[in-house]
Amino acid sequence: MKKRLIGLTIAECELYAEEIGEKKYRGRQLYKWIYAKKAASFAAMTDLAATVRDKLNETAELGHLQVAEIDGRSASGSVKYLFRLPDGRHIESVYIPDDSRKTLCISSQVGCALNCQFCATARLGLQRHLSVGEIVGQVLTIMQLGEEISNIVFMGMGEPFANYENVIRAAQLLSDDNGMAIGARRIVISTCGLVDKIIRYADEGHKFRLAISLNSPFQEQRVQLMPVSRKWDVDTLCEAVKYYAKKSRKVPTIEYVLIAGVNDSREHAAALKKIVRSMPCKVNLIPYNTTGALFARPSTQQIETFVRWLLPLKAGLSVRWSKGDDAAAACGQLAGKKQERME
Numbered sequence: 001m002k003k004r005l006i007g008l009t010i011a012e013c014e015l016y017a018e019e020i021g022e023k024k025y026r027g028r029q030l031y032k033w034i035y036a037k038k039a040a041s042f043a044a045m046t047d048l049a050a051t052v053r054d055k056l057n058e059t060a061e062l063g064h065l066q067v068a069e070i071d072g073r074s075a076s077g078s079v080k081y082l083f084r085l086p087d088g089r090h091i092e093s094v095y096i097p098d099d100s101r102k103t104l105c106i107s108s109q110v111g112c113a114l115n116c117q118f119c120a121t122a123r124l125g126l127q128r129h130l131s132v133g134e135i136v137g138q139v140l141t142i143m144q145l146g147e148e149i150s151n152i153v154f155m156g157m158g159e160p161f162a163n164y165e166n167v168i169r170a171a172q173l174l175s176d177d178n179g180m181a182i183g184a185r186r187i188v189i190s191t192c193g194l195v196d197k198i199i200r201y202a203d204e205g206h207k208f209r210l211a212i213s214l215n216s217p218f219q220e221q222r223v224q225l226m227p228v229s230r231k232w233d234v235d236t237l238c239e240a241v242k243y244y245a246k247k248s249r250k251v252p253t254i255e256y257v258l259i260a261g262v263n264d265s266r267e268h269a270a271a272l273k274k275i276v277r278s279m280p281c282k283v284n285l286i287p288y289n290t291t292g293a294l295f296a297r298p299s300t301q302q303i304e305t306f307v308r309w310l311l312p313l314k315a316g317l318s319v320r321w322s323k324g325d326d327a328a329a330a331c332g333q334l335a336g337k338k339q340e341r342m343e
C-alpha cells in the first residue's frame with residue numbers, strides 16, 4: 001500500500017525522504033509543497049527532480065480525501081462536504097463563510113461514543129478515530145477545491161478529546177507557520193467535557209482555543225442529556241474549566257444548545273448565568289438544529305427572551321443563528337443518512 005503523506009510532520013517528511021534514498025532537505029521541500037503550497041499532485045512539485053517525483057509516485061500518495069457528496073450552498077452560503085474514507089466509512093465537514101471569517105467545521109471521529117441524546121452523530125455510535133491525515137485532509141481537500149479557509153472548529157462529528165493525540169497533532173499541523181499557518185487562535189477545539197483531558201490540555205499549554213458544551217446548568221438534567229456528566233458532574237466540569245482559564249490565561253467558550261421546553265426556561269437562564277459569572281468565559285448559544293422527533297428548536301422569540309434573561313453578563317455572548325434546514329445544520333446528519341442507505 002502506498003504511504004499517505006498528508007498528516008506527516010516536517011520531521012516525518014524528512015525521515016520519509018531518507019527512506020526513499022533522498023536527502024533530508026527533500027523532505028522539507030515535500031512538506032512545503034503539501035501544506036504551504038497545497039500541491040494537488042507530485043507532478044506539481046516543480047523543484048523536485050523528475051527522478052524524485054517518480055519515486056514518490058511509486059511509493060506514496062498525497063492522501064486527499066475522496067468527496068462523496070457536496071450538499072449545495074445554502075442561503076447562508078454554507079456547504080456540507082461528505083467524504084468517503086478508504087475503509088468505506090463516511091465523515092463530514094461544513095464550510096461556513098461569513099463576512100469576516102471563512103470557517104471550516106471538521107470531524108475528529110467516525111461517529112461518537114458519548115451518546116448525547118440530542119446529537120445526530122451519537123446515533124452512529126463510535127466507529128473509529130480519525131488519523132491525523134484524515135483530520136488535516138478535510139481541510140486540505142476543501143482548500144484544493146478552491147475554498148479559502150481562515151478558521152477551524154472541531155465541532156463536526158466526534159469528540160475531539162476522545163481522540164486527543166491525533167487532534168492535537170492535527171491542530172499543530174494546521175497552525176504550523178512553515179505549513180498551513182492557520183493561527184492557533186483561529187482554531188477552536190470543542191469538548192463535551194472530558195475533564196481529565198481538559199486538565200491535560202491546560203497543563204500542556206496549547207494555544208488553540210477551547211470550547212465546552214455545557215447544555216444544561218443542572219446536574220440531574222445534564223446526565224439525562226449528556227451521559228458523560230455521570231462521570232464528571234457539572235461542578236467538577238466547572239472546576240476544570242476554571243483551572244484551564246487560570247492556567248492558560250485564555251477565555252474558554254461555554255456552548256449551550258437551546259432546545260425548546262428542555263433547557264430554555266427562566267430557571268435555566270438564571271442557573272446558567274450564575275455559572276458563567278463564576279468564571280472567565282464567553283457564552284455561545286446554539287439554537288438546536290432539529291435532527292429527530294424528540295427535540296425541537298425554540299422559537300426566535302423564545303431565544304431572544306432567553307438572551308434577555310441572561311443579560312447583563314460580563315462575559316461575551318453570541319447566538320449562532322442558522323436556519324434549521326441550512327447545510328450547516330447538525331453535523332452527523334449527512335453521514336447518518338449515508339449509513340442508513342448503505343445498511
Ligand code: SAH
Nearest residue numbers: 119155158159190191192213255288289330
Ligand atoms: N463532541 C464535541 C464537538 C462536536 S459537537 C462537543 O460536544 O463539544 C459541537 C457542538 O454542537 C456541541 O456544542 C454540541 O452540543 C452541539 N450540537 C450537537 N447536536 C446539535 C444539534 N442538533 N443542534 C445544535 N447543536 C448541536
